Amino acid sequence: MTSLHIHTALLQHPQLSVALDKQVLLKMENTQPSGSFKLRGIGLLCQRAVAGGAGHLVCPSGGNAGFAAAVAGAALGTKTTIVVPETTSAEVCQRIRDIGAEVIVHGALWDEANQYALRLCEQPGSIYIPPFDHADIWDGNATLIDEAVLQAKQLGIDFDVVICAVGGGGLMNGVLTGLHRNGLAHIPLIAVETEGAASLSAAVSADELVTLPAINTIANSLAAKRVSAQSFAWTKQHKVHNVTVSDAQAVSACLAFADQMRILVEPACGAALAVAYQQPPELTPYKRPLIVVCGGIGVSLAALAGWKERFSL
Numbered sequence: 001m002t003s004l005h006i007h008t009a010l011l012q013h014p015q016l017s018v019a020l021d022k023q024v025l026l027k028m029e030n031t032q033p034s035g036s037f038k039l040r041g042i043g044l045l046c047q048r049a050v051a052g053g054a055g056h057l058v059c060p061s062g063g064n065a066g067f068a069a070a071v072a073g074a075a076l077g078t079k080t081t082i083v084v085p086e087t088t089s090a091e092v093c094q095r096i097r098d099i100g101a102e103v104i105v106h107g108a109l110w111d112e113a114n115q116y117a118l119r120l121c122e123q124p125g126s127i128y129i130p131p132f133d134h135a136d137i138w139d140g141n142a143t144l145i146d147e148a149v150l151q152a153k154q155l156g157i158d159f160d161v162v163i164c165a166v167g168g169g170g171l172m173n174g175v176l177t178g179l180h181r182n183g184l185a186h187i188p189l190i191a192v193e194t195e196g197a198a199s200l201s202a203a204v205s206a207d208e209l210v211t212l213p214a215i216n217t218i219a220n221s222l223a224a225k226r227v228s229a230q231s232f233a234w235t236k237q238h239k240v241h242n243v244t245v246s247d248a249q250a251v252s253a254c255l256a257f258a259d260q261m262r263i264l265v266e267p268a269c270g271a272a273l274a275v276a277y278q279q280p281p282e283l284t285p286y287k288r289p290l291i292v293v294c295g296g297i298g299v300s301l302a303a304l305a306g307w308k309e310r311f312s313l
Contacts (some may be wrong), residue, residue, distance in 0.1 A: 001051070002074050004043035005032055005143070010151035013291075015260045016276050023288045024276055025159055029128060030295030032264055036221075037144060037294045038068035041170055044140030045129060047074035055079060055125040060110065060117035063092065063221050065131035065170075067297050068222045083117040085110050091230050095297060110223070130168030133228045141174020142181065145201055149182045158288035161283075163190040165272040166200050167222035169231030171294060176234050184218035188239040189280055190289075192271045194219045198228040204235055218247040218307065221268035221296055241282040245274040248311040253277045254299070255308055264304060266296035 006240040008031050013024040013186045029037035032110045033091075046057055057080045059069035066082040073080025084093060086108050104158055121128040130137070145162075152159055162179070172191055176260040179187050193201055196216030202212045209232055212225045234240065247267065254270035256277055257263060265273070272291055275283055283289065 001047055003141070003143070004047065004072055004107075005040045007147055008032065008144070009252070010148055010155070012155075013261065013276070020276065020279065020283075022286070025148075025152065025157065025288065025290040026261075027144055027290060027292050029144060030269065032295065034071045035295050035297040036068065037141060037171060037292065038064045039071060041066040041132075041134075041137030041140035041174060042129065042144050043072045043075075045134055045136040046076060046078070048136055049127045049129070050076050050078050053112050054127040055124070056081065056127070056197075057129050058117050058120045058126055059129040059131070060084075061131045061282040063088075063131075063297050063298060065129075067092075067096055067263060069095045070099050071127050074100045078174075081120060083113045083120070085113045089298075092297065097180070099121040114197070118246065132168035133230075134222070137170050138173040138177050138230070142169055142178035142222040144292065145175055145178025145182060145184075152290070157288055159187070160288045161188050161190060161286040162290045162292065163192065163272050163275050164292040165222060165294055166191045166193050166227065166231065167197065167219075167268065167269050168224035169200065169228035169275055171292065173228065173230050173234065176238055177293065179238075185238065188241060188286075190241045190243055190245045190275055192245060192275055194222055194267070195244050195246055195305050197222045197224065198244045199224055200231055200235075203227055203232045203242055204242055217267075218310075219250055219267040219271055220298060221266060222271065227286075243275055243280055243282050245271050245278065248313065249278055250272045251307040251311050252313050254304060255313060258304060263293075264299045264301070265293060266299040266303075267307065269294045269296055
């Protein structure tokens with residue numbers, strides 16, 4: 001089965017490496033055909049579903065997962081429907097339509113869109129494509145670590161910690177799956193959330209899964225009220241540092257990254273980058289961090305300028 005995702009570059013960040021006196025590595029998932037890492041896991045799930053007889057892919061997401069499902073559906077020649085909540089911007093809806101997927105706007109919140117998507121999947125031949133909570137998605141996302149391990153060896157660098165943003169936990173689960181299947185269970189993870197969507201941190205503090213009463217963050221791609229059960233389970237099996245950053249810190253990282261690397265990323269990705277720019281104590285012990293630059297389609301020059309003005313940065 002030919003992968004729908006591409007191999008992405010592993011780069012060193014020159015300015016951060018000097019500023020931190022570390023070798024800062026970047027896994028450039030923003031360069032995927034879908035604009036984010038999501039195509040690795042979503043793509044694999046869609047491929048396996050179509051191979052199993054599915055003729056209609058239904059994904060409840062107005063963001064990166066929905067766009068990845070649309071890209072996968074187009075590549076597979078399969079009817080694809082993305083169900084989005086009313087909060088999804090017209091620009092994102094049009095981007096999804098432009099590559100051939102049907103877009104249905106339903107409900108004020110993602111939960112309502114999700115329920116509608118589940119009802120659509122009651123039709124024969126239709127299959128539900130969740131945004132993050134599925135073993136096939138984690139298996140696909142783990143390939144970014146498979147690649148990074150080989151690339152780091154070619155550079156003569158052994159990364160000693162991985163940094164990634166956490167929303168629902170699909171990326172986190174993939175990273176940890178990848179570390180374990182490559183014999184790197186000893187490599188810690190710094191799991192980064194924004195303060196208004198920190199469901200993993202809340203679960204760790206309560207020692208049980210927690211559903212947040214509300215989401216309050218500019219990082220829409222991290223807007224999961226409840227992290228996946230598998231993500232919480234990983235915190236019992238692997239060394240995970242939970243770090244939260246403010247929206248302003250995430251946006252500041254996006255701006256700095258654009259200036260230094262000439263690359264635009266959305267605030268969800270900025271949250272992971274903010275660990276390097278803010279240098280919290282969790283980062284101090286490590287000398288060769290690998291940051292997953294998860295990307296995202298929810299960014300533009302105009303959006304970046306608007307965030308800069310909003311936070312007076």
